[in-house]
Amino acid sequence: xxxxxxxxxxxxxxxxxxxxxxxxxxxxxxxxxxxxxxxxxxxxxxxxxxxxxxxxxxxxxxxxxxxxxxxxxxxxxxxxxxxxxxxxxxxxxxxxxxxxxxxxxxxxxxxxxxxxxxxxxxxxxxxxxxxxxxxxxxxxxxxxxxxxxxxxxxxxxxxxxxxxxxxxxxxxxxxxxxxxxxxxxxxxxxxxxxxxxxxxxxxxxxxxxxxxxxxxxxxxxxxxxxxxxxxxxxxxxxxxxxxxxxxxxxxxxxxxxxxxxxxxxxxxxxxxxxxxxxxxxxxxxxxxxxxxxxxxxxxxxxxxxxxxxxxxxxxxxxxxxxxxxxxxxxxxxxxx
Amino acid sequence: xxxxxxxxxxxxxxxxxxxxxxxxxxxxxxxxxxxxxxxxxxxxxxxxxxxxxxxxxxxxxxxxxxxxxxxxxxxxxxxxxxxxxxxxxxxxxxxxxxxxxxxxxxxxxxxxxxxxxxxxxxxxxxxxxxxxxxxxxxxxxxxxxxxxxxxxxxxxxxxxxxxxxxxxxxxxxxxxxxxxxxxxxxxxxxxxxxxxxxxxxxxxxxxxxxxxxxxxxxxxxxxxxxxxxxxxxxxxxxxxxxxxxxxxxxxxxxxxxxxxxxxxxxxxxxxxxxxxxxxxxxxxxxxxxxxxxxxxxxxxxxxxxxxxxxxxxxxxxxxxxxxxxxxxxxxxxxxx
DNA sequence: CTGAAAGCGCTAACAA
DNA sequence: TTGTTAGCGCTTTCAG
Numbered sequence: 001x002x003x004x005x006x007x008x009x010x011x012x013x014x015x016x017x018x019x020x021x022x023x024x025x026x027x028x029x030x031x032x033x034x035x036x037x038x039x040x041x042x043x044x045x046x047x048x049x050x051x052x053x054x055x056x057x058x059x060x061x062x063x064x065x066x067x068x069x070x071x072x073x074x075x076x077x078x079x080x081x082x083x084x085x086x087x088x089x090x091x092x093x094x095x096x097x098x099x100x101x102x103x104x105x106x107x108x109x110x111x112x113x114x115x116x117x118x119x120x121x122x123x124x125x126x127x128x129x130x131x132x133x134x135x136x137x138x139x140x141x142x143x144x145x146x147x148x149x150x151x152x153x154x155x156x157x158x159x160x161x162x163x164x165x166x167x168x169x170x171x172x173x174x175x176x177x178x179x180x181x182x183x184x185x186x187x188x189x190x191x192x193x194x195x196x197x198x199x200x201x202x203x204x205x206x207x208x209x210x211x212x213x214x215x216x217x218x219x220x221x222x223x224x225x226x227x228x229x230x231x232x233x234x235x236x237x238x239x240x241x242x243x244x245x246x247x248x249x250x251x252x253x254x255x256x257x258x259x260x261x262x263x264x265x266x267x268x269x270x271x272x273x274x275x276x277x278x279x280x281x282x283x284x285x286x287x288x289x290x291x292x293x294x295x296x297x298x299x300x301x302x303x304x305x306x307x308x309x310x311x312x313x314x315x316x317x318x319x320x321x322x323x324x325x326x327x328x329x330x331x332x333x334x335x336x
Numbered sequence: 337x338x339x340x341x342x343x344x345x346x347x348x349x350x351x352x353x354x355x356x357x358x359x360x361x362x363x364x365x366x367x368x369x370x371x372x373x374x375x376x377x378x379x380x381x382x383x384x385x386x387x388x389x390x391x392x393x394x395x396x397x398x399x400x401x402x403x404x405x406x407x408x409x410x411x412x413x414x415x416x417x418x419x420x421x422x423x424x425x426x427x428x429x430x431x432x433x434x435x436x437x438x439x440x441x442x443x444x445x446x447x448x449x450x451x452x453x454x455x456x457x458x459x460x461x462x463x464x465x466x467x468x469x470x471x472x473x474x475x476x477x478x479x480x481x482x483x484x485x486x487x488x489x490x491x492x493x494x495x496x497x498x499x500x501x502x503x504x505x506x507x508x509x510x511x512x513x514x515x516x517x518x519x520x521x522x523x524x525x526x527x528x529x530x531x532x533x534x535x536x537x538x539x540x541x542x543x544x545x546x547x548x549x550x551x552x553x554x555x556x557x558x559x560x561x562x563x564x565x566x567x568x569x570x571x572x573x574x575x576x577x578x579x580x581x582x583x584x585x586x587x588x589x590x591x592x593x594x595x596x597x598x599x600x601x602x603x604x605x606x607x608x609x610x611x612x613x614x615x616x617x618x619x620x621x622x623x624x625x626x627x628x629x630x631x632x633x634x635x636x637x638x639x640x641x642x643x644x645x646x647x648x649x650x651x652x653x654x655x656x657x658x659x660x661x662x663x664x665x666x667x668x669x670x671x672x
Numbered sequence: 673c674t675g676a677a678a679g680c681g682c683t684a685a686c687a688a
Numbered sequence: 689t690t691g692t693t694a695g696c697g698c699t700t701t702c703a704g
Binding site: 019020055061 | 673674675676682
Binding site for chain 1: 340341386388389390391394397399400409410411412415416418419422431432433436452453454455479480481488592599608617622623624625
């Protein structure tokens with residue numbers, strides 16, 4: 001394999017100066033003579049010198065790595081957010097290391113430990129849908145480890161976070177359905193402990209009220225966020241004596257599950273049943289009919305999250321929650 | 337911030353023994369007395385000691401990090417492959433650091449440099465669609481830096497790789513179209529320099545021949561792999577005096593672009609135009625009509641790639657190319 | 673203006 | 689059975 005990287009030592013030996021001289025020259029320390037500095041810099045460039053981040057890390061106790069934990073790597077939502085995080089991290093010379101909780105509480109805790117062992121400087125996490133106990137996050141805060149959450153968050157007084165304006169988005173959806181003439185509007189939520197489930201449910205209820213629609217508990221269904229369980233939830237809704245004429249799904253996969261069940265039941269979208277999702281741009285346009293949706297500004301959410309992270313990494317400001325405005329984009333799936 | 341991690345030194349001081357004693361005890365060195373060993377291990381566990389990977393890396397010149405470069409992070413194909421890579425890397429105690437070339441040649445070269453600066457032990461890359469010059473990869477090989485490629489590969493005699501059986505897959509598609517009664521079969525390819533474009537084109541031609549269909553150069557279109565350019569390519573095909581009755585798209589996004597153009601032209605899938613893609617399971621089922629496709633075993637491709645990487649990391653075996661069998665899954669989009 | 677030395681956390685060869 | 693020392697690559701006093 002041979003030696004891959006030139007060290008200060010190598011350069012020093014070659015020029016017959018000391019290591020510290022080389023080090024100083026390379027960082028423009030004023031004490032070094034111009035002539036020597038240029039000579040050293042020239043050689044460094046030739047030899048393709050780049051400082052060993054491990055050595056620096058050891059010295060400065062800083063790895064320039066930031067850990068990200070997401071419930072799922074393959075969905076467009078998370079990968080797009082990761083892209084956003086990565087873009088600002090790269091600007092700051094940071095790398096991101098990604099761990100996947102697979103929507104499992106245990107794996108989430110495990111990932112936190114592993115990333116800490118790898119000496120990330122801090123964590124950005126989106127909670128698994130199983131997680132209801134938040135002790136592990138509280139512990140991180142106590143240990144002074146920088147932590148920022150996004151989308152699925154907890155402990156807002158302790159942990160900085162970036163979220164969508166979930167309640168307001170839900171209300172917009174209900175209003176939109178109402179304007180299009182839909183009257184029995186169902187909501188398929190995720191697990192109850194999730195903040196997004198709760199907030200969107202509140203918005204749903206507020207929206208119904210604003211439209212003077214009678215809330216019917218039978219029209220609120222829960223699922224575990226999988227395609228299959230969403231489909232099952234929709235089937236239950238369709239079997240009601242008085243089934244809904246519109247349904248709102250809490251995220252991408254759920255929305256697709258709903259559409260699938262509706263089509264399988266032989267109903268037409270949007271004529272028989274209107275559908276609105278909480279989805280990103282790309283997926284909304286790819287399905288058929290194109291899905292009206294609240295679009296998450298995912299890439300931007302990632303960027304904002306990273307910015308918040310760096311803000312908290314470097315100073316001791318109190319936690320804040322950034323709320324991103326959402327946009328309802330009307331497509332075919334809800335235009336009766 | 338305070339000190340985050342306990343070191344061997346801390347443990348040694350607390351027990352009044354030397355650092356090396358602690359080090360040895362922790363790794364079950366036979367020289368240490370049983371009593372002392374247990375005492376040390378107990379304290380280490382209590383204090384939550386974990387070895388500092390930076391120090392280890394510095395010492396062993398091994399970072400346990402592997403760099404991945406993909407053309408795009410947000411597509412299901414790549415994130416799923418990354419998941420596969422990550423799963424076997426994690427088993428071996430390795431982390432993956434991901435860089436995104438955004439389908440740009442320059443960014444690809446830049447990413448390689450950055451990852452090397454970060455001291456990854458080797459690279460796994462899928463080429464950007466812009467890349468035709470392969471000098472940067474040749475250089476890596478010369479420097480003895482472990483490199484494995486997947487899907488979009490080059491220099492097979494120099495670089496180990498994992499690919500799908502592209503030619504055979506293409507042939508299966510043509511045969512399938514033929515069996516369903518389609519006769520004017522078009523192919524929308526990616527940029528010509530890409531190995532996948534070439535191999536699938538060869539398979540396409542071989543398939544036509546096997547079915548005794550006359551190849552028509554007008555039925556082969558190229559695009560830059562974006563949704564929009566695929567759509568444009570399909571529009572060109574539909575404007576031919578003698579337009580195709582079936583079309584095969586080189587990947588997910590392209591297939592969706594084709595479908596979109598076909599629908600916009602007021603044609604029906606599969607009655608007027610059959611469509612087959614080279615797509616993953618998930619996307620194929622979400623679009624409408626469900627898309628017949630060659631399914632990439634993406635997660636597995638990631639795993640195989642990582643296994644190949646580790647094989648070459650540890651020994652000096654000659655480069656090999658692993659060819660994964662594909663599967664044609666028939667769905668509605670091609671069943672006239 | 674430049675060099676020597678200590679120290680970041682760890683291992684391994686060498687002493688005792 | 690345990691301790692001492694050197695060294696991985698780098699920065700930073702402290703001494704010239």
